[in-house]
Amino acid sequence: MSDDRNRGERGRRSQGEPQGRSGRRGQGSSRAGGGSTGAHAADRSGRGRGSESSTARSGEAAGHVQPARRIALEVITAVRADDAYANLLLPSKIAAARLDSADAGLATELTYGTLRMRGYYDRVIEIASGRPIAELDGVVRDVLELGCHQILSMRVAQHAAVNESVELARQVASRSSTGFVNGVLRAITRTPAAEWATRAIESAEGVDEQLAIAASHPAWVIRAFRRALAADGVPADDAAFQLDELLDADNTPARLSLTALPGLIDRDEVGEGTEPSPLSPIGLLAPTGDPSSIAAVHEGRARVQDEGSQLAALALTRARPIVAGERWLDLCAGPGGKTAVLAAEARLGGAEVVANEPIAARAGLVRRAVAAIPDPPVVWERDGTSIGDDEPESFDRILVDAPCTGLGALRRRPEARWRKSPSDVADLVDLQQRLIDSAVRALKPGGVLAYVTCSPHVGETRGQVQGVLRRWGDALEQLDTQAVLTDISGGAIALGAPDAAAQLWPHRNNTDAMFIALFRKSAPAPAPAE
């Protein structure tokens, strides 16, 4: 654990330093000049051409901008304007531009670092420019955030960060925006990073609002994490420290972890500098780099997968011994990471898997994910909420890895925190409930259901458990998921307060914040003896 992580919330905040390991340290030495900064006095035309960054996206005018910066900006703009996924878009852009590993590393740091910390950078930009961030053109804001990341969090020479940002603005926005970008970024360079942090944090009122800026998470997410930690039994006197650790872990890139698909490859055959996961019996930790260069990954016998996701899939497959001939359903399968584990385990035990994913493109990803497995699962493209009525009492095990806010996977998908709002939670909770009820209907009596989310939000986790037990009464019994996970991990896993369900945490388990709850559908009472 880094010094930063040991320091704790109160210590860090008292030093006026924002959250995370991304190295926000003072670089400049002169003062930026309050509400009427140099930037403010300079060109205030934050408005560009009024269009999104088509030039940035096509890369037409590369100018004198380093390719890594251009690619980072293209991805940041696509994430903001088109809801693109950075983890899908960035690797394809790096490959298309044939960046060497150093430039690929730089593009990755620029992209993920900016997406992670943009909430904090936006506040710095507001203070430095004297303008609300919402008033700026989208692409100008993207350029400024990217520039902020270099100035406040990286060891990039400040003149390079400013000059290349101005050049990027010239390429993707209006000519007049270049003066504005130049003025704002120069103003930011004139104040040490630590002082910016203090100013930004103190500009907010309220503990959660200040922490939101320091840790660059929306305040409602901070509150949801607080509640989830409490629900997991974290004592009040440890809550602030644990929250701090969690936010820090969210802002720390995840290790590269792989699954060796059971029956397709042994863990020790994967090689390439990997080491066994301490938590998952099918998991490996790999050196960072391009995972597709690992032969077993290229062949589909090993897959990139968080250890928490591995454990969620294994919780279902190993909750009890497999009986040959069992039928399993993966109700929400796309893009197929857990389907691959289910299918590999099912094959060894003589069971059959059906995968379901209603979005055609994601169903295609499921088919790709299982292509290396002999006799791969059939993939349906149906609405999971009606499968219970269409296929009643048909499956021995069902995985409901439900659509959720994704607040448990912010290490890997930093932009997810800015995408969701509290109003999304209600819709997701409703969909999750309908998927669970459908799964219970589709489950054979005596069958096992695993409900999984990559979110710790209580409404999506323990709230759903309470709801399903209320709705289904004696027809459903909760299994001891913590005991199952403890068994799978050989006792290595640290869990919260004793409970039937299990919540994993990035700061505690070094996994995504997966929530896993196992249930068994009651078998009908045996017929009375004659």
Ligand SMILES: C[S@@+](CC[C@H](N)C(=O)[O-])C[C@H]1O[C@@H](n2cnc3c(N)ncnc32)[C@H](O)[C@@H]1O
């Ligand atoms: C959390 S993801 C599943 C991740 C997947 N199990 C894996 O490990 O790769 C949830 C999936 O549910 C799908 N989904 C959304 N609505 C659905 C519905 N009504 N029925 C079934 N699946 C749905 C989404 O398209 C998404 O692919």
